[in-house]
Amino acid sequence: MKRTLYIFSDGEIKRKGNTIYFESSEGKKYVPIENTQEILIFGEVSLNKRLLELLNENEIVVHFFNYYGFYIGSFYPREHLNSGYMILKQAEHYLDTTKRLKLAKKFVWGAVKNIIKVLEYYIARGKPLQEIIERIANLEPSISIANSIENLMAIEGNIRDHYYDSFNIIIENENFTFEGRTRKPPKNMINALISFSNSLVYVVCLSEIYHTHLDPRIGFLHSTNMRRFTLNLDVAEIFKPIIGDRLIFSVINKGIIKPSHFEEKLNGIVLNEKGKQLFVQEFDERLKTTIKHRKLGRHVSYRELIRLELYKLQKHLIGEEEYTPFVAWW
Numbered sequence: 001m002k003r004t005l006y007i008f009s010d011g012e013i014k015r016k017g018n019t020i021y022f023e024s025s026e027g028k029k030y031v032p033i034e035n036t037q038e039i040l041i042f043g044e045v046s047l048n049k050r051l052l053e054l055l056n057e058n059e060i061v062v063h064f065f066n067y068y069g070f071y072i073g074s075f076y077p078r079e080h081l082n083s084g085y086m087i088l089k090q091a092e093h094y095l096d097t098t099k100r101l102k103l104a105k106k107f108v109w110g111a112v113k114n115i116i117k118v119l120e121y122y123i124a125r126g127k128p129l130q131e132i133i134e135r136i137a138n139l140e141p142s143i144s145i146a147n148s149i150e151n152l153m154a155i156e157g158n159i160r161d162h163y164y165d166s167f168n169i170i171i172e173n174e175n176f177t178f179e180g181r182t183r184k185p186p187k188n189m190i191n192a193l194i195s196f197s198n199s200l201v202y203v204v205c206l207s208e209i210y211h212t213h214l215d216p217r218i219g220f221l222h223s224t225n226m227r228r229f230t231l232n233l234d235v236a237e238i239f240k241p242i243i244g245d246r247l248i249f250s251v252i253n254k255g256i257i258k259p260s261h262f263e264e265k266l267n268g269i270v271l272n273e274k275g276k277q278l279f280v281q282e283f284d285e286r287l288k289t290t291i292k293h294r295k296l297g298r299h300v301s302y303r304e305l306i307r308l309e310l311y312k313l314q315k316h317l318i319g320e321e322e323y324t325p326f327v328a329w330w
Contacts, residue, residue, distance in 0.1 A: 110325025185268025
């Protein structure tokens with residue numbers, strides 16, 4: 001089974017034959033290329049063209065994060081599955097205002113349904129969240145009547161504000177309080193976790209897009225502009241609540257992440273190296289977790305759910321089957 005390689009130490013990563021070789025002050029490590037599906041680099045790492053050639057040949061995406069844990073870019077190998085026909089269909093759906101808005105609404109609707117699923121999960125565990133669900137449910141019908149992407153994004157923002165009101169109720173740790181969403185830099189520990197978690201979901205979605213016929217540069221909810229990738233941001237909206245947010249609640253409530261795992265940097269709060277390592281370890285385990293798929297009749301991992309979502313999107317774009325966003329049933 002292929003796995004994700006996470007690199008936190010500073011050092012040098014190079015090619016040794018058909019093996020990935022990493023050397024740091026902590027020692028040397030060899031990773032067989034055939035066992036690797038993607039690489040996430042958090043440390044200060046040097047690499048060379050020979051390694052990139054090996055990664056390109058084996059279709060391995062590499063994602064880079066800076067010292068503070070912020071995503072800065074990806075090495076995206078030559079697209080081996082890119083389809084001119086699919087790119088034309090994506091462009092067609094983007095340039096047609098009606099088609100684009102229809103798809104964008106589906107991403108927002110899927111995100112909202114999964115937000116409600118998260119809240120229902122904690123209601124079943126005794127959390128008083130019914131009023132917040134009602135507030136979100138009252139806004140949900142406005143998604144279908146939104147007449148522009150800007151209007152739709154504003155509706156989604158309002159819904160997320162209500163959702164964020166639930167965080168202090170769900171989190172059972174007085175050291176962690178949430179006073180509203182802040183970014184670049186995050187102003188408290190919860191915001192630091194949200195930003196880091198969202199970045200991880202974004203790059204996993206990007207890696208999965210690479211293994212489809214879709215072009216990650218053409219999104220629908222997020223505008224296609226000078227930013228390189230947008231489709232992964234669209235798809236991530238659906239999965240952030242059930243993968244990222246659920247994990248944030250879990251690592252805090254179980255005491256896995258503590259206040260000692262944060263530091264003040266850039267006039268804000270970020271995870272320190274140990275905090276990033278702990279969160280990534282739990283995130284990786286979450287992606288491997290399997291669920292019995294109702295339609296397929298077999299167990300699939302969270303990562304595979306993302307790939308399946310992309311296949312559904314492909315079918316929608318070529319007119320085979322209407323796209324319906326994934327909604328958790330647990």
